[in-house]
Amino acid sequence: MKGQRLGWAPYALLLPSLAFLAVFFAAPMVQAFGLAFQNDAGNWSLESWRTMFADAQFREALVTTLVLIVILIPVQFVLAMAMALVINARLKWSGFWLYIYAIPLGISELAAGIIWFVIFTQQGWLNSILQGLGILDRPYIFLNYQNPAWLIFAVVLAEAWRATSIIMIILVAGLQGIPRDFFEAADVFGATSWQKVRRVILPMLRPSVQVALILRTILAFQAFAVVIALAGGGLTVLSSEAYRWYSDYRNSHVAAAYAGFILMLSVVSTVLFLWLLPVREEQQG
Amino acid sequence: MAEIRLQGITKIFDKKVRAVDEVDLTIADQEFMVLLGPSGCGKTTLMRMIAGLEYPEYGRVSIGNRDVTDLPPRRRDISMVFQSYAVFPHLTVFDNVAFGLRMKNVTKAEIKRRVEGAAELVQLGPYLERYPAQLSGGQRQRVAVARAIVMEPAVLLMDEPLSNLDALLRLNFRAELKRLVGELKTTTIYVTHDQVEAMSLGDRIAVMREGRIVQCGTPMEIYDRPATQFVGSFIGSPPMNFLRGRIERSNGHVQVGLGDQTLTAPSTLAGRSAGEVLVGIRAENIEAEAAPAAGAIAARTEVVEPLGSHLLVTAAVGDQRLKIQARTDFPAQPDAPLWLRPEPDKLRWFDPESGQELDAR
Ligand SMILES: Nc1ncnc2c1ncn2[C@@H]1O[C@H](COP(=O)(O)OP(=O)(O)OP(=O)(O)O)[C@@H](O)[C@H]1O
Ligand SMILES: [Mg+2]
Numbered sequence: 001m002k003g004q005r006l007g008w009a010p011y012a013l014l015l016p017s018l019a020f021l022a023v024f025f026a027a028p029m030v031q032a033f034g035l036a037f038q039n040d041a042g043n044w045s046l047e048s049w050r051t052m053f054a055d056a057q058f059r060e061a062l063v064t065t066l067v068l069i070v071i072l073i074p075v076q077f078v079l080a081m082a083m084a085l086v087i088n089a090r091l092k093w094s095g096f097w098l099y100i101y102a103i104p105l106g107i108s109e110l111a112a113g114i115i116w117f118v119i120f121t122q123q124g125w126l127n128s129i130l131q132g133l134g135i136l137d138r139p140y141i142f143l144n145y146q147n148p149a150w151l152i153f154a155v156v157l158a159e160a161w162r163a164t165s166i167i168m169i170i171l172v173a174g175l176q177g178i179p180r181d182f183f184e185a186a187d188v189f190g191a192t193s194w195q196k197v198r199r200v201i202l203p204m205l206r207p208s209v210q211v212a213l214i215l216r217t218i219l220a221f222q223a224f225a226v227v228i229a230l231a232g233g234g235l236t237v238l239s240s241e242a243y244r245w246y247s248d249y250r251n252s253h254v255a256a257a258y259a260g261f262i263l264m265l266s267v268v269s270t271v272l273f274l275w276l277l278p279v280r281e282e283q284q285g
Numbered sequence: 286m287a288e289i290r291l292q293g294i295t296k297i298f299d300k301k302v303r304a305v306d307e308v309d310l311t312i313a314d315q316e317f318m319v320l321l322g323p324s325g326c327g328k329t330t331l332m333r334m335i336a337g338l339e340y341p342e343y344g345r346v347s348i349g350n351r352d353v354t355d356l357p358p359r360r361r362d363i364s365m366v367f368q369s370y371a372v373f374p375h376l377t378v379f380d381n382v383a384f385g386l387r388m389k390n391v392t393k394a395e396i397k398r399r400v401e402g403a404a405e406l407v408q409l410g411p412y413l414e415r416y417p418a419q420l421s422g423g424q425r426q427r428v429a430v431a432r433a434i435v436m437e438p439a440v441l442l443m444d445e446p447l448s449n450l451d452a453l454l455r456l457n458f459r460a461e462l463k464r465l466v467g468e469l470k471t472t473t474i475y476v477t478h479d480q481v482e483a484m485s486l487g488d489r490i491a492v493m494r495e496g497r498i499v500q501c502g503t504p505m506e507i508y509d510r511p512a513t514q515f516v517g518s519f520i521g522s523p524p525m526n527f528l529r530g531r532i533e534r535s536n537g538h539v540q541v542g543l544g545d546q547t548l549t550a551p552s553t554l555a556g557r558s559a560g561e562v563l564v565g566i567r568a569e570n571i572e573a574e575a576a577p578a579a580g581a582i583a584a585r586t587e588v589v590e591p592l593g594s595h596l597l598v599t600a601a602v603g604d605q606r607l608k609i610q611a612r613t614d615f616p617a618q619p620d621a622p623l624w625l626r627p628e629p630d631k632l633r634w635f636d637p638e639s640g641q642e643l644d645a646r
Contacts, residue, residue, distance in 0.1 A: 179371070181369045181371035182371050182373065184338050185367060185371040185373070187337075187338065187358045187359060188336060188337075188358045188363065188365045189364065189384050189385035189388060189432070190359040190385050190388035190389055191359065191388050192359070195388060199384075203373075203375040203376075204374070206375070281418075282416040282418045282419055283374055283375045283416055283418070284374055284418065
C-alpha cells in the first residue's frame, strides 16, 4: 500500500466520526464557552466567572474535588497496578480474576453510587452486619452532613470500586506488550519483586501509566453521580455546582463557566502529566 | 569452584510434553559446555532450569556443590545472555550493564570501574551513554554480553546469543566470544542449534534430541565417533554418509555387501546374526579415483559442486547416495563412473533399527 495514492477514500471513512464529533462535541463546547462569556442580556462579559469565583460554594467544591483526586488517584493506581500484576503473572484462574475485576466497569456511575449508598445507609448492610456482630447496638449514621470525612471516604471507596478496573485494563494491556524476557532478565540479574516493579516494569510501562493517569484524572474532575447518590447535598464537587446552577438557579451562564473551569483543570492536569512523565522516543523498545 | 551437576532433570509442560527428559549431566568448573540440537529439542528449557526460570518436575540442579533447585535465579550466582538480548530499552548502555551490580548494592566507584572494564572488553566504550534503540543489533548483543560478564558470575548462560546476527558479524563475534570466555574462566553453558558454532566454541558438546542428551563429548569425539546415526547426520557439513549393507561371511572373513559389491568389515561384526548394518563415513574420509583400483567401490557421479577449496561430489552406489570431498583437480563429470576408497579406520557401524553405534573397535 505504501506510496500508492489513496485518493478520497480515507477522508470519506473519517467523515462520519468527524461529523459526529463536530455536531455532538465541538459545537456544544463552543456554545458552552459562548454562554460562559455572556451575560443574561447576551452581551460579552466576565460576569458569570466573577459570580462563580465569588460563590460561597465554589471554594468548597474545588477543595473537595481536589481532595478526592489527591486521595483517589494514588489509591486506585496502586490497586490497579497490583491487580494488573496478578493478571499478568498468568497464574491459574487469572482469566477468571480479570472478569471479576472488570464487573464494575459494566455498572453505570449512578448505579455504583446507589450500591454503596445501600451499604452505608442507616438501615444498610454495613449497619446490619455491625449490629449483627454486636459491635454497634444501634445504627450509626455514616452518611451524615456533619461528617464530611465519612462522606469523602464513602465517595472514595465507591469511586475506587467503580473505576479502578479501567486503569487496570490499560495497565494490563501495557504489561502484555512487554516481552517476558525483560522480567526474566530482571530476575536473573538479582532484582527483588519490588525492584523489578520499580526499575523495570514501571519505566517500561510509562506510556500506559501516562494514559491511565490522564484519563482517570479527567474523569475524576467530572465525578458527579456517585457524589450525588452517596452524599446528596452534603458534599459538593465542581460538576455538582454546574448542575446546581443550571437546574436550581436556572443560570446556564454560571453553569457553563463551571464546565469551562473543569475543562481547563483537565487540560492543565494533562499537560502536567505529559511534562512529569515524558515518553521519550529513544527509550522505547 | 562452580561445577554444575544435573541429576535426572525432567520438565513436563501441560502434563504431557516432556520437553526435557531425565537429563544427567556434569559440567566441570570453568568448562565451556555447548548444548546442541535441532529446534524444539529442549535446549532452552534445560538452560532455563539451570537459571531457575523454570522449575523441574523431577531431578536436582546443583551449582558448586550447592543444591539450587529450590532457589530463585537471583540466589544462584548465575548470569545469562538472552536470545532476544532483553536489553532494557529505558536504560542507557551504562545503566544496562550496571543493572545487576546495582541490585547487589555495589559501591558507585566500583560499579563505574567494572562497567567500564566490561564495556572495554566488548568494545562498547564509546556507546555508554546511548540508549539501546540507538545501537545496531550487534552492539545490542554486546550490551547483553557485557551485562552478563560484569557480574563475574560462577556460571554464565548463553541462549543462542549469535542467532540474530548476520553471517559475517556472527563469524567475527564467535571468535571474540571464545577469547572473552577463555579470559573469564567461568563455567559456561552455551545453547545453539548451529553445529559449526558448537564445534568452534565448546570444550564439550552435549547433543540433544527430543529432550534427552544422546551424546556428550569433545567436539572431535562427537565428530569422529558419533554415538548414533542422528548425531552423525546432525554434525558436520555435509553430514556423515550412511549406507545400508548386508553382513556376509565368506571363507572366514566378514564382509558387508552393498548391492553386488562388498566392503571389508571388522570381525567383531561377526557376532551379529547375519542381517543389515549401517555403514557411516564422512565425505572427507573417502578417496575418489577416476580409474578402477583394487578394493575400491564402483560408483557413478551424479552431481559435482565446486566449493573453492574442494569439490563436493554426489555419487551413487547402486541405489544409495553419498557425498564425497574430492580435490579440485579431480576430473569429475556427471554420469561418469568413479571409484571410491573409504579409509578403513574411519568406517563407523550402526544398528539400522536403533541407530546406535555398534562397538566395532
Ligand atoms: N512454556 C511452554 N509451554 C509448553 N510447552 C513448551 C513451553 N516451552 C517450551 N515448550 C515445548 O518444549 C519443547 C522444547 O522447547 P525448547 O524451547 O526448550 O526448545 P529449543 O531446543 O530451545 O528449541 P529452539 O532451538 O527452537 O530454541 C518444545 O516442544 C516446546 O514446544
Ligand atoms: Mg531455544
